[in-house]
Amino acid sequence: MTTDPTARHYDREFVRTFFTSPTAVEGGDDSAKMLRSAARLRGMEAPDVWVPDNEDATAPSMREQGVENVVEVVSEHGADFPGEIHPRVVWHRDDPATRYAGFRQMLAMADPDGGAVDHLDGFVIPEVGDIDDWKKADEALTRVETEHGLDPGSLSMSVIIESGEAELAMGDIREEAGKPSNNLERLFLLVDGEVDYTKDMRGMTPTGELPPWPELRHNTSRGASAAGLIAVDGPFDDIRDVAGYRERMTENRAKGMTGIWSLTPGQVVEANTEPLPPASGYWLLDDGEGEGELRAEDERWVYDGDALGLEETGDGYVLRVDGREQELNADDLREELLRRAAYVPSMADMVDSMAEFEAAKEAGKGAIAMTRAATVEIDGVPVDIEADRMWDEATYQAAKTPIDLFQDVYEHRPDQHDALADRYGREVVERATELG
Amino acid sequence: MTTDPTARHYDREFVRTFFTSPTAVEGGDDSAKMLRSAARLRGMEAPDVWVPDNEDATAPSMREQGVENVVEVVSEHGADFPGEIHPRVVWHRDDPATRYAGFRQMLAMADPDGGAVDHLDGFVIPEVGDIDDWKKADEALTRVETEHGLDPGSLSMSVIIESGEAELAMGDIREEAGKPSNNLERLFLLVDGEVDYTKDMRGMTPTGELPPWPELRHNTSRGASAAGLIAVDGPFDDIRDVAGYRERMTENRAKGMTGIWSLTPGQVVEANTEPLPPASGYWLLDDGEGEGELRAEDERWVYDGDALGLEETGDGYVLRVDGREQELNADDLREELLRRAAYVPSMADMVDSMAEFEAAKEAGKGAIAMTRAATVEIDGVPVDIEADRMWDEATYQAAKTPIDLFQDVYEHRPDQHDALADRYGREVVERATELG
Amino acid sequence: MTTDPTARHYDREFVRTFFTSPTAVEGGDDSAKMLRSAARLRGMEAPDVWVPDNEDATAPSMREQGVENVVEVVSEHGADFPGEIHPRVVWHRDDPATRYAGFRQMLAMADPDGGAVDHLDGFVIPEVGDIDDWKKADEALTRVETEHGLDPGSLSMSVIIESGEAELAMGDIREEAGKPSNNLERLFLLVDGEVDYTKDMRGMTPTGELPPWPELRHNTSRGASAAGLIAVDGPFDDIRDVAGYRERMTENRAKGMTGIWSLTPGQVVEANTEPLPPASGYWLLDDGEGEGELRAEDERWVYDGDALGLEETGDGYVLRVDGREQELNADDLREELLRRAAYVPSMADMVDSMAEFEAAKEAGKGAIAMTRAATVEIDGVPVDIEADRMWDEATYQAAKTPIDLFQDVYEHRPDQHDALADRYGREVVERATELG
Structure with missing residues (x-):
């Protein structure tokens, strides 16, 4: 050996x-x-x-x-x-x-x-x-x-x-x-x-x-x-x-x-x-000057900056980026915002995704699409976006690192169990320790 | 051996x-x-x-x-x-x-x-x-x-x-x-x-x-x-x-x-x-927020953004960058724009440059200046700029990589000959294959 | 051996x-x-x-x-x-x-x-x-x-x-x-x-x-x-x-x-x-679009850009960064500006700091705080800031590189002694050559 x-x-x-x-x-x-x-x-x-x-x-x-x-x-x-x-x-x-x-x-x-x-x-x-x-x-x-x-x-x-x-x-x-x-x-x-x-x-x-x-x-x-x-x-x-x-x-x-x-x-x-996943997920938006966190309000994710502007016209939208305007229809606008948006998953989100993939794998599927939807609001105009991501075994393995970290911490640091439970809730902690 | x-x-x-x-x-x-x-x-x-x-x-x-x-x-x-x-x-x-x-x-x-x-x-x-x-x-x-x-x-x-x-x-x-x-x-x-x-x-x-x-x-x-x-x-x-x-x-x-x-x-x-040279050349301008492509219009290259502003005064120019203004005479303005501008050569441009250098080398010259001129327009104000670059054997060798790539593609992928001819025109393709 | x-x-x-x-x-x-x-x-x-x-x-x-x-x-x-x-x-x-x-x-x-x-x-x-x-x-x-x-x-x-x-x-x-x-x-x-x-x-x-x-x-x-x-x-x-x-x-x-x-x-x-320390020190400020040099005027360091804005209200300040405003009290404002500011020390500053640390070391102290104060002015509003940095042996050693360089130049390039004296003054040159 x-x-x-x-x-x-x-x-x-x-x-x-x-x-x-x-x-x-x-x-x-x-x-x-x-x-x-x-x-x-x-x-x-x-x-x-x-x-x-x-x-x-x-x-x-x-x-x-x-x-x-x-x-x-x-x-x-x-x-x-x-x-x-x-x-x-x-x-x-x-x-x-x-x-x-x-x-x-x-x-x-x-x-x-x-x-x-x-x-x-x-x-x-x-x-x-x-x-x-x-x-x-x-x-x-x-x-x-x-x-x-x-x-x-x-x-x-x-x-x-x-x-x-x-x-x-x-x-x-x-x-x-x-x-x-x-x-x-x-x-x-x-x-x-x-x-x-x-x-x-x-x-x-x-x-x-x-x-x-x-x-x-x-x-x-x-x-x-x-x-x-x-x-x-x-x-x-x-x-x-x-x-x-x-x-x-x-x-x-x-x-x-x-x-x-x-x-x-x-x-x-x-x-x-910091290395542990956040307690709550949130959306980021790249407004041309960098990626910033959107503010959650009533099921919407609101953009508060002024580098991006959005206006609804009769038959579409005008998106302003860095002073340049472009006319977009609803689909193109969604596509454009999707390109600029990214979701930071919470620990609970991660546990859900991993469990979903593990179940799919057990059912004989090698890859599944994970969907994440949100309403983004810019200048008072709400836009629904929906991001798909294909997960296969490799995605799953790479996504597992934060969970591995969590499990390692949980196993070796009983003195932090209370803090972890405070942060995530006992149910999420329990599910996270049982994954994989 | x-x-x-x-x-x-x-x-x-x-x-x-x-x-x-x-x-x-x-x-x-x-x-x-x-x-x-x-x-x-x-x-x-x-x-x-x-x-x-x-x-x-x-x-x-x-x-x-x-x-x-x-x-x-x-x-x-x-x-x-x-x-x-x-x-x-x-x-x-x-x-x-x-x-x-x-x-x-x-x-x-x-x-x-x-x-x-x-x-x-x-x-x-x-x-x-x-x-x-x-x-x-x-x-x-x-x-x-x-x-x-x-x-x-x-x-x-x-x-x-x-x-x-x-x-x-x-x-x-x-x-x-x-x-x-x-x-x-x-x-x-x-x-x-x-x-x-x-x-x-x-x-x-x-x-x-x-x-x-x-x-x-x-x-x-x-x-x-x-x-x-x-x-x-x-x-x-x-x-x-x-x-x-x-x-x-x-x-x-x-x-x-x-x-x-x-x-x-x-x-x-x-x-x-994408790795192949473009069919048409174009100018880039760094407006302080990044490099952007200029729009070709009637022999001029027009800047459409709003990070740069230019105004002609009686005896010179005022250039505005990121809200700061500087007064410049014609020479300094040209120098400043030259510093911000860069040309992306087309395949035909590359073929011309290589051929020019090869001819100069045959005539016993080790280095020649390649000149590229353009009229750049900002806020309706046209400015003529002219960029020189010295080419020697090393420049030539390093510039040859895109042509080497093209020739390698041309030799091994006859099924792409039509697409290449559509992209560049038969004459440019022919000259490019004969270089070196 | x-x-x-x-x-x-x-x-x-x-x-x-x-x-x-x-x-x-x-x-x-x-x-x-x-x-x-x-x-x-x-x-x-x-x-x-x-x-x-x-x-x-x-x-x-x-x-x-x-x-x-x-x-x-x-x-x-x-x-x-x-x-x-x-x-x-x-x-x-x-x-x-x-x-x-x-x-x-x-x-x-x-x-x-x-x-x-x-x-x-x-x-x-x-x-x-x-x-x-x-x-x-x-x-x-x-x-x-x-x-x-x-x-x-x-x-x-x-x-x-x-x-x-x-x-x-x-x-x-x-x-x-x-x-x-x-x-x-x-x-x-x-x-x-x-x-x-x-x-x-x-x-x-x-x-x-x-x-x-x-x-x-x-x-x-x-x-x-x-x-x-x-x-x-x-x-x-x-x-x-x-x-x-x-x-x-x-x-x-x-x-x-x-x-x-x-x-x-x-x-x-x-x-x-360029590798030699500057003759005069100066402050940099990161205004969100990059670090820029502040302009010295009557003991103050003035910000001339427009990416940052500052206004004094009755009971505090409003700081504008990239179009977003935040209300701050005097302490938070100082903290925020300190985070954005950095000082580029002159040769004389470096010589002073090294000498101060060497003296402290001789007196048996392993670490001392170096303080650097300035008045920064934004939109006519002056703010006093004061940066502390702890120096220990490792900081001292790493900070010594520019002085080592200077001493190496001074030793091997007598033909540059006049230029160095013009740049720094004879007294600073003398002190710099004697350090360490």
């Missing part, structure tokens, strides 16, 4: 949130304060992966204390923490001393005498280089496991991609992870670290904002897909810009990257919630 | 259209109905590559019948079909049983007793994984050839890229295809399959639409270029959205991907036609 | 400009005229890398003369030229005869008897293919060095990426350059050549303009980063379109690609200047 490298070796199929906490802060009487408050997070405020951060978030002078704090807080609170726990230690592809320091941090945190290791799922290794550097980190973990009598491969390894060579290495994982001379099967998350990546690539923008790096995110997502791992985007610095954070996550999901770094419990709530 | 891996091993240099037909449909008295009607397509409705699809387009329960139908219809109509014929069989990187089923389908379709193999150019293998999986498919084809006494490598192999590992594998073809232990030189098309790719990458969009995956398309095009193969984009589901299909093809061509999947004869006509 | 492949092997950390000159032009009495005038360029008009171009810029019939001209002009003027000198010779991955011709051109130019080699920093090899082809070029250089008794590796090698296989090869440099059987450590620049790349990829656009190839530029920048090399973008043909050239450079820098080809001394000035 061969092992399948794309089969995930971890319980979680998805990770929505990667939340870092400083391991030790100066001043005040408890340097572990931030760790302690993070360890008590529950429900939507608790991340899927919690990262006590003994690297960049913690001052170099505090990192020795940080190791002790991790041991203390994780051994005390780890059993009750609802997400996985993966401390970040120091590491650098270009500096053997830093690598050795990282090894010693891991060795100390995973010492069974401290009591934390039972609740540690793995470690996060920053600043990795090419695949040979990943192997060094893997070997450091193997030595930690051996030294402490842990099962080989029981500690996972997640890496932060913050250099060109690490980006290239993501193309090699699939080939390298199967070799008998390493334990790279322990890999779990591929996390982009855009601040240091920007430095390494020497990227510059006029305002100092981070470049968008779309290709990096694609390559991370692809590397994860090809090796059965999970892709996570880096930190979004402007924590007040919730709309921007959401936009970034929407973009990421279109790249297959479901997870994102969260810097605050507020960002954790956003990032835990 | 070494073989050059970027030298194409096939007759066709370009494939515009990849048209799939279900091999067997339930209900009705002839399960091969769809195959039969596809086999009779001619001219612009007939694809460059026809794919009797014994995978996703055909219900699993009908695939055995599908194999028989392919043999029957291809043996009867294959000789007269104007394009190449490449059936798709089942295959999956993660499932040996499916791979064996695919092998048996190919073995049956290629059986000389059935009479179809003389008209089969190759097979399409879906759901391939990493390069070692491609080698398994290649080996299956080698066994089919051996079993039936066919020349080694006589059946081509095209693959559908629908996983991260297959995307990565496209970086390895050039290196692997020359090895003595495989026959990967049989590779022909690299076809993106975005529906299953989206599933594999776990991509999600709010409306359920497919993500655009620009990096995948780049990598497919690059993989094809580096290994002398041909890149083809996946299906465009919304068959009523002709404008959207055209936009996608324009985008693809800018990535070097000339071919696209077609789901209906209507899409085949579009996809056979 | 191991060597670090990302450690740059060259003096220059950055190359802003790559300027080509024909080596020999027909007609007139001095075929070396263009070389001679280029060799006399100084200050902002002189490129970081000057490329006497014995390939595409020079007619094939003139290339023998071109070799002689390079020897003559470089031996005479090379000692005084302020940038590096890297002639381009002929080469082609698919043509051994061209490769041999390229070898002989290099052999002749580097002949110590000619006196040019003391001023030659290396050679530029166009049209390379996969990494094995790069090794052939490297070996040609090794033979030249051996033949002329030059130190091994003393001549650098820069390559033009103009094929899919060369793009793929950039993923292999790091692994291959360390092998004892080659001298690929001599690699210096990775230069995109989009005209020939477009031909090789068979890219097409309606107007014949070059496609933007964003993925190629990313991969070039990443390849350079992973192997300690420098990435340079290809030629920008429309030499009158200064705004377009600047936009392209801004895009490139966001990809980590600082350098660009320059076709004229005017483009050299632009490309030498």
Whole structure:
């Protein structure tokens, strides 16, 4: 029997949130304060992966204390923490001393005498280089496991991609992870670290904002897909810009990257919630200046912008787009609006569609048409539109991803069951968990 | 002598259209109905590559019948079909049983007793994984050839890229295809399959639409270029959205991907036609809200939008862009409009330019200026503009691609000669075929 | 001791400009005229890398003369030229005869008897293919060095990426350059050549303009980063379109690609200047139609467009965006404008910020907030905004790139000191050179 490298070796199929906490802060009487408050997070405020951060978030002078704090807080609170726990230690592809320091941090945190290791799922290794550097980190973990009598491969390894060579290495994982001379099967998350990546690539923008790096995110997502791992985007610095954070996550999901770094419990709530389907469906309309949400009112979907205009004439319609008018009959108008409109399905809609397709399949049908109708209103003129979409097995499989995500969350995060029920209603939650 | 891996091993240099037909449909008295009607397509409705699809387009329960139908219809109509014929069989990187089923389908379709193999150019293998999986498919084809006494490598192999590992594998073809232990030189098309790719990458969009995956398309095009193969984009589901299909093809061509999947004869006509140069040239103007086509009227090119405004004053002009006005003299106005304008050359324009450059080269000149003049009219104010472009050998070579495409079509698709003559006129067609 | 492949092997950390000159032009009495005038360029008009171009810029019939001209002009003027000198010779991955011709051109130019080699920093090899082809070029250089008794590796090698296989090869440099059987450590620049790349990829656009190839530029920048090399973008043909050239450079820098080809001394000035921080800072505002620069007037930053409108009411504000109005109180308005505004720091601003952070670090602080305040005026209504940004070590490192660039320029280009002092003032220049 061969092992399948794309089969995930971890319980979680998805990770929505990667939340870092400083391991030790100066001043005040408890340097572990931030760790302690993070360890008590529950429900939507608790991340899927919690990262006590003994690297960049913690001052170099505090990192020795940080190791002790991790041991203390994780051994005390780890059993009750609802997400996985993966401390970040120091590491650098270009500096053997830093690598050795990282090894010693891991060795100390995973010492069974401290009591934390039972609740540690793995470690996060920053600043990795090419695949040979990943192997060094893997070997450091193997030595930690051996030294402490842990099962080989029981500690996972997640890496932060913050250099060109690490980006290239993501193309090699699939080939390298199967070799008998390493334990790279322990890999779990591929996390982009855009601040240091920007430095390494020497990227510059006029305002100092981070470049968008779309290709990096694609390559991370692809590397994860090809090796059965999970892709996570880096930190979004402007924590007040919730709309921007959401936009970034929407973009990421279109790249297959479901997870994102969260810097605050507020960002954790956003990032835990956003990838899940909405509670209510709604229509979008492209008015020539971009896609905007229509407003629901009395069974109609109303357009409030002024880029589109519509007027009924005796024998048809005049549609105005960006100052240009076109005369249309009823059918052409419907066609035109259909082209501009799109529906964002709710969780209940998705469950209905999947169930309908599953029933059709059982009845021997390979493809069915799904219909979605609405009345759209522009300048007070109502127009009925109806969108058909053919569903076959492939459509069904691709549409299943949000449901897979939901089921993964539901299975692994009982602490979020109440929030999910509040959001969707118990009946929809129940049906969603039973699909597939 | 070494073989050059970027030298194409096939007759066709370009494939515009990849048209799939279900091999067997339930209900009705002839399960091969769809195959039969596809086999009779001619001219612009007939694809460059026809794919009797014994995978996703055909219900699993009908695939055995599908194999028989392919043999029957291809043996009867294959000789007269104007394009190449490449059936798709089942295959999956993660499932040996499916791979064996695919092998048996190919073995049956290629059986000389059935009479179809003389008209089969190759097979399409879906759901391939990493390069070692491609080698398994290649080996299956080698066994089919051996079993039936066919020349080694006589059946081509095209693959559908629908996983991260297959995307990565496209970086390895050039290196692997020359090895003595495989026959990967049989590779022909690299076809993106975005529906299953989206599933594999776990991509999600709010409306359920497919993500655009620009990096995948780049990598497919690059993989094809580096290994002398041909890149083809996946299906465009919304068959009523002709404008959207055209936009996608324009985008693809800018990535070097000339071919696209077609789901209906209507899409085949579009996809056979669009990559060819237009019959008449026209001017585009960027009015700040995007590039739009100008309307030809009495030797002038008229702007009908309202984002740009122009007024003649006593001693110059006032140009209004997005509500901001700027005073310009005649020269600056011309410069500004030139910057915003671009000409889309017709086939005749291209033929003229190439011929002009070829003559100049023969006369010993390495570079010449090509001039294009027009009168643009905004708000009733006419402005004469004149664009120069330097042509050297590299410009010439890059500009030749549409002509290469035309010549490839003309050579291999005599059934489209009439349509081409209708589109361009016999004289332009003749000059275009004689260039280079 | 191991060597670090990302450690740059060259003096220059950055190359802003790559300027080509024909080596020999027909007609007139001095075929070396263009070389001679280029060799006399100084200050902002002189490129970081000057490329006497014995390939595409020079007619094939003139290339023998071109070799002689390079020897003559470089031996005479090379000692005084302020940038590096890297002639381009002929080469082609698919043509051994061209490769041999390229070898002989290099052999002749580097002949110590000619006196040019003391001023030659290396050679530029166009049209390379996969990494094995790069090794052939490297070996040609090794033979030249051996033949002329030059130190091994003393001549650098820069390559033009103009094929899919060369793009793929950039993923292999790091692994291959360390092998004892080659001298690929001599690699210096990775230069995109989009005209020939477009031909090789068979890219097409309606107007014949070059496609933007964003993925190629990313991969070039990443390849350079992973192997300690420098990435340079290809030629920008429309030499009158200064705004377009600047936009392209801004895009490139966001990809980590600082350098660009320059076709004229005017483009050299632009490309030498643009990557450096501006002399004065300014604010940008996103008005829904894109980001635009605000106009400074009496300590205020005035918005002149009409996409945004602002009115003060008795108890708050009405903000109009794209025809939609929203009522906001003072705090929400500030928040909204802050979200839309961004500051482009001047060199002096950057120096201040870096110095402030360095001082804070010395005082034991790991992170500090940088504040930037301004009064923005829309429709005559002034609004005070204040942006905070947290700086930590990673922010500092990423923000340092423009200063690193400045220091690299300052160190290697004394001929530009006056221009830099004119631009920034002597005091800012002095402080910038002393940072870090």
